[in-house]
Every structure is written in C-alpha cells, then in structure tokens.
Amino acid sequence: MGKPLNIPVLAEEIPRIGNKFSCWLGQRVLNVMGWSFSGEFPRHPKMIIAVAPHTSNWDFVIGIAVAFSLRLKITFFGKHNLFVPPFGYFMRRWGGVPVERSKSHGVVEQMADAMRKADKMVLCLAPEGTRSRVERWKTGFLHIAYKAQVPVFLVAFDYKKKQIEFGPSLIIGDDIQYELNRIYTYFNDVEAKFPDKVATIVVPQIGDKD
Numbered sequence: 001m002g003k004p005l006n007i008p009v010l011a012e013e014i015p016r017i018g019n020k021f022s023c024w025l026g027q028r029v030l031n032v033m034g035w036s037f038s039g040e041f042p043r044h045p046k047m048i049i050a051v052a053p054h055t056s057n058w059d060f061v062i063g064i065a066v067a068f069s070l071r072l073k074i075t076f077f078g079k080h081n082l083f084v085p086p087f088g089y090f091m092r093r094w095g096g097v098p099v100e101r102s103k104s105h106g107v108v109e110q111m112a113d114a115m116r117k118a119d120k121m122v123l124c125l126a127p128e129g130t131r132s133r134v135e136r137w138k139t140g141f142l143h144i145a146y147k148a149q150v151p152v153f154l155v156a157f158d159y160k161k162k163q164i165e166f167g168p169s170l171i172i173g174d175d176i177q178y179e180l181n182r183i184y185t186y187f188n189d190v191e192a193k194f195p196d197k198v199a200t201i202v203v204p205q206i207g208d209k210d
Contacts, residue, residue, distance in 0.1 A: 005036050007070070008040055013045040050183065137184075
C-alpha cells in the first residue's frame, strides 16, 4: 500500500466524467505505484493543462490514472496511428483527438476556436510533444491559450518525489517566448523518469517583465 494520495477536491465548474469504478481504479493505480498529489486544482471551467516533463510512456499511464482519480474530463492530442482498433475506441472515450503531425497545420486555430465556443473544456498536453530529448518545446499550446484567452495550468510529474504537483495557473500574453521561459523555469527542478532526456534551457530575455 502506498502513501496517502491527498486527492484534491474539484470545483463544480470543472468538466467531469467517469464513475465510482473508474475513480477507484485510477486511485488504486496511483496508490500501488506510490504516487500522491500536492497543491490545489484551479476552478477554471476552461483551461490548458501543461504536463511535464515527458520522457516515458509511464507519463501517459499516470496521466490517465490522475484523470480517472479526479473524474476529470480531459481532451488530449495523440498520434493518429494510436487510434486504431481496438485501442482507438478507448483513446477517444478518454478524450483523445488524433493528430497527424505531417498535417497538423491549422490545429491551433481549430482548437482555439473549439475552446472559445465551449462552456467547459480542459485540454491536457505535454509541451515537449515527444518522449525524446528536445532542445525547445512546442509553443502551440501557448498560442491556443492566448487566442482562446484561457489560462495554462502547470502540472509536474516528479519521479523523485513520486508527486503529481499542481502548480500555478498562468495568463498567457502575446510574447510567446517570454511565456515559454516562465514555464521552463517552473519545471527546471522537476525530476523526470529519464532526466537525460530533459533539455529545458531558458533563453535570456531582453529587458524584464513582471
């Protein structure tokens, strides 16, 4: 038996899905794996959840277990080749949206428009966009947040502490590089499953912003 999960309470405004069984299953998986929560979940009915660092397939397992535990209805992107039978049904049921990377043009505008129109929507993604080492994270999620005027909620999977850490919610401005650097800074001290795959280098800014 693992340590206490310290499961946060979600506000009524947050989109929900699932049942008692899926909730129990998610909590059981996290408990057996020794994970727990820290921090508070925000009350925003529409937001983007940026989860990092992402270096392992286990991140997806933990992420789904978190969503099940909280009965949180999420939307997430996945490689189109993962949406084939029989797994495709479950991927879509869990909130997956297939994306073909070679034809991803227009996804930002489409998702921003979908978020603007929705009453409730939680888009969950990994800024790295891949489990491999990348020197610069993708910025599509920041453009979506800015265009849709929704906050970005930072969530860290710290493998050293075995904690799902709920961090700040950021209002995103038009200086995308500045916003990306703020997010890099938050995740710099978080230990990934495979730390050698993490490359969060903060690019110096010209001038300061508060």
